[in-house]
Amino acid sequence: PRRYRITLLPGDGIGPEVVSVAKDVLSVAGALEGIEFSYSELLMGGAAIDTVGVPLPEETLAKAKESDAVLLGAIGGYKWDGNAKPLKPETGLLQLRAGLGVFANLRPASVLPQLVDSSTLKKEVAEGVDLMVIRELTGGIYFGEPRGFGTNDAGVDIGFNTEVYSALEIDRIARVAFEVARKRRCKLCSVDKANVLEASMLWRKRVNEISSEFPDVQLSHMYVDNAAMQLIRDPRQFDTMVTNNIFGDILSDEASMLTGSIGMLPSASVSGSGPGLFEPIHGSAPDIAGQDKANPLATVLSVAMLLRYGLGEENAARRIEDAVIETLNKGFRTGDIHSSGMVLVGCKRMGEEVLKS
Amino acid sequence: PRRYRITLLPGDGIGPEVVSVAKDVLSVAGALEGIEFSYSELLMGGAAIDTVGVPLPEETLAKAKESDAVLLGAIGGYKWDGNAKPLKPETGLLQLRAGLGVFANLRPASVLPQLVDSSTLKKEVAEGVDLMVIRELTGGIYFGEPRGFGTNDAGVDIGFNTEVYSALEIDRIARVAFEVARKRRCKLCSVDKANVLEASMLWRKRVNEISSEFPDVQLSHMYVDNAAMQLIRDPRQFDTMVTNNIFGDILSDEASMLTGSIGMLPSASVSGSGPGLFEPIHGSAPDIAGQDKANPLATVLSVAMLLRYGLGEENAARRIEDAVIETLNKGFRTGDIHSSGMVLVGCKRMGEEVLKS
Ligand SMILES: CC(C)[C@H](C(=O)O)[C@@H](O)C(=O)O
Numbered sequence: 001p002r003r004y005r006i007t008l009l010p011g012d013g014i015g016p017e018v019v020s021v022a023k024d025v026l027s028v029a030g031a032l033e034g035i036e037f038s039y040s041e042l043l044m045g046g047a048a049i050d051t052v053g054v055p056l057p058e059e060t061l062a063k064a065k066e067s068d069a070v071l072l073g074a075i076g077g078y079k080w081d082g083n084a085k086p087l088k089p090e091t092g093l094l095q096l097r098a099g100l101g102v103f104a105n106l107r108p109a110s111v112l113p114q115l116v117d118s119s120t121l122k123k124e125v126a127e128g129v130d131l132m133v134i135r136e137l138t139g140g141i142y143f144g145e146p147r148g149f150g151t152n153d154a155g156v157d158i159g160f161n162t163e164v165y166s167a168l169e170i171d172r173i174a175r176v177a178f179e180v181a182r183k184r185r186c187k188l189c190s191v192d193k194a195n196v197l198e199a200s201m202l203w204r205k206r207v208n209e210i211s212s213e214f215p216d217v218q219l220s221h222m223y224v225d226n227a228a229m230q231l232i233r234d235p236r237q238f239d240t241m242v243t244n245n246i247f248g249d250i251l252s253d254e255a256s257m258l259t260g261s262i263g264m265l266p267s268a269s270v271s272g273s274g275p276g277l278f279e280p281i282h283g284s285a286p287d288i289a290g291q292d293k294a295n296p297l298a299t300v301l302s303v304a305m306l307l308r309y310g311l312g313e314e315n316a317a318r319r320i321e322d323a324v325i326e327t328l329n330k331g332f333r334t335g336d337i338h339s340s341g342m343v344l345v346g347c348k349r350m351g352e353e354v355l356k357s
Numbered sequence: 358p359r360r361y362r363i364t365l366l367p368g369d370g371i372g373p374e375v376v377s378v379a380k381d382v383l384s385v386a387g388a389l390e391g392i393e394f395s396y397s398e399l400l401m402g403g404a405a406i407d408t409v410g411v412p413l414p415e416e417t418l419a420k421a422k423e424s425d426a427v428l429l430g431a432i433g434g435y436k437w438d439g440n441a442k443p444l445k446p447e448t449g450l451l452q453l454r455a456g457l458g459v460f461a462n463l464r465p466a467s468v469l470p471q472l473v474d475s476s477t478l479k480k481e482v483a484e485g486v487d488l489m490v491i492r493e494l495t496g497g498i499y500f501g502e503p504r505g506f507g508t509n510d511a512g513v514d515i516g517f518n519t520e521v522y523s524a525l526e527i528d529r530i531a532r533v534a535f536e537v538a539r540k541r542r543c544k545l546c547s548v549d550k551a552n553v554l555e556a557s558m559l560w561r562k563r564v565n566e567i568s569s570e571f572p573d574v575q576l577s578h579m580y581v582d583n584a585a586m587q588l589i590r591d592p593r594q595f596d597t598m599v600t601n602n603i604f605g606d607i608l609s610d611e612a613s614m615l616t617g618s619i620g621m622l623p624s625a626s627v628s629g630s631g632p633g634l635f636e637p638i639h640g641s642a643p644d645i646a647g648q649d650k651a652n653p654l655a656t657v658l659s660v661a662m663l664l665r666y667g668l669g670e671e672n673a674a675r676r677i678e679d680a681v682i683e684t685l686n687k688g689f690r691t692g693d694i695h696s697s698g699m700v701l702v703g704c705k706r707m708g709e710e711v712l713k714s
């Protein structure tokens with residue numbers, strides 16, 4: 001059988017519950033396709049801060065790098081909110097992204113027919129939405145230097161950050177985006193603020209350049225303010241979108257919320273060479289942690305992305321996605337997506353139903 | 358009578374049509390309140406590029422500064438899209454904002470009961486939405502230095518910008534926001550990315566500091582990605598929001614689109630001392646320019662903001678807002694907000710109906 005080593009980072013809050021369900025689904029789907037997995041569970045986030053004093057222990061990063069793919073649950077919680085930056089769970093996440101070099105974040109947002117009523121958008125606007133936001137994840141203002149605090153010429157305190165992109169960083173994320181668009185509906189919309197920012201002007205120029213390698217993909221450009229509007233006005237106009245780290249942070253979350261069911265949405269972060277990082281887009285939800293109420297499907301679908309984008313195991317990925325759809329068709333719903341007439345189940349039971357499907 | 362000098366900058370596309378209507382409304386509402394206006398019409402945007410070769414002629418800025426308030430129509434169009442940055446209409450707008458020092462941009466987004474169906478949000482989510490986004494307009498990444506192009510250590514091309522805020526810049530926009538919130542429902546949500554950006558950490562710290570001057574206003578903080586989601590999930594949770602220039606660009610447009618009727622939305626940009634800048638949020642719509650199809654109500658409502666926030670003439674402002682509501686109640690609609698059973702009218706006729714109301 002094909003063998004892969006998976007790093008599990010359950011993290012905080014509902015993280016352990018949803019990772020446990022997703023791991024079982026991964027093992028079973030793999031077995032059916034002749035794949036065997038070995039797992040190492042490691043510390044990350046608040047759990048790591050409490051145990052070893054840092055959000056991303058060296059051992060965690062080292063082991064993650066040696067593995068074939070990383071599955072993360074969720075990190076953070078009220079408990080660590082007041083911590084200084086180096087001791088925040090989020091800092092560990094940024095270090096993990098940088099450490100793995102996962103520069104391309106793939107964020108699908110689809111409105112499933114079974115859940116179209118969860119959206120706050122009118123049914124006729126929401127139905128059929130199926131888009132993918134590709135966010136640059138290891139560059140831009142998140143990591144740009146110089147950054148910090150100081151004083152200006154007048155002696156007044158300032159805080160500053162640098163938005164910076166190199167042609168290489170843009171080229172590689174653009175290529176990922178064109179490749180993904182090619183496997184979808186061959187439409188790519190690049191989002192920037194090239195009417196104001198130099199970093200965006202270079203972005204647009206390079207994306208145009210790279211587009212010549214992908215003549216079959218139809219490229220358009222949109223300013224970020226307009227994109228924020230168009231996502232609400234008519235989200236079906238979009239297929240694949242590509243944008244920088246901070247605009248991607250905002251727009252991918254906006255796009256997610258169009259579906260109304262963020263407990264269903266997975267993500268993949270890949271580097272093109274080493275192991276990818278796969279995680280649900282939802283947070284650690286400390287208020288419902290340990291109560292078996294969490295929706296594990298975002299993590300289960302993250303495992304499908306892990307198979308597809310991390311290991312190239314398309315058949316096993318499809319198997320999981322089909323099982324999730326079937327489970328929804330049977331009427332099973334966790335609290336976050338429950339509606340009348342449906343069967344309310346907890347996190348574990350939802351996992352069992354996926355396994356049966 | 359009280360006398361004010363108004364600078365009119367009709368600009369491009371539908372700008373002249375909507376400004377002409379709004380000017381008449383301003384004159385009439387003023388007369389009824391014992392106010393007299395004198396107008397100077399000046400060049401700005403593409404119209405200025407074509408006539409004198411720059412998007413913001415020196416004369417325009419100088420005259421605008423001497424006046425009591427500035428009314429802008431819209432700028433830009435396909436014709437100038439390919440221009441180099443110094444010759445873009447948008448550059449003129451940024452120069453005008455900086456030149457007037459209008460650091461506080463007030464962007465209301467309300468769903469009027471008459472137009473609730475225009476929203477792509479479900480009626481039960483959209484109805485009653487009434488929020489105000491206050492965007493810092495003359496700082497941050499739009500104006501931060503250093504900026505430009507260069508090469509990195511590896512000799513690769515880079516484009517870069519600086520996000521920078523001083524404590525003074527934050528304090529003054531925070532005070533405007535608290536003052537505005539105080540006149541509304543006394544709830545202010547400050548939006549930042551303080552879990553990642555140093556500029557946002559200072560922002561949050563200063564906003565907290567300033568809040569002690571406004572104990573009657575309830576302050577909360579939200580990360581920008583979450584704010585982009587919450588606007589869609591439950592926009593009624595917001596009253597007044599305050600944020601930086603780039604986040605405000607994105608979120609104010611997102612908030613506008615929640616109403617579904619951006620042809621109705623005004624804006625005010627004020628400095629606290631000199632003349633303010635008032636403009637509809639919509640663009641120049643070159644495709645319908647000169648056809649008497651444009652909705653003038655956003656500009657008419659901008660004139661109401663001009664009276665309220667620019668001149669302190671609350672009664673005249675109310676008069677105009679009431680007349681707009683009455684005109685809508687009578688069933689008059691331009692094409693952008695038309696629905697069955699309503700009376701379809703053009704730009705001029707809409708203006709006449711407002712004057713009658
Ligand atoms: C937690 C935070 C640093 C992170 C980000 O901004 O990237 C999160 O919002 C995300 O999108 O994964």
Ligand SMILES: CC(C)[C@H](C(=O)O)[C@@H](O)C(=O)O
Nearest residue numbers: 195196225447448450451606
């Ligand atoms: C035209 C552009 C420079 C401008 C901005 O980004 O500020 C516009 O989008 C706006 O919001 O007024």
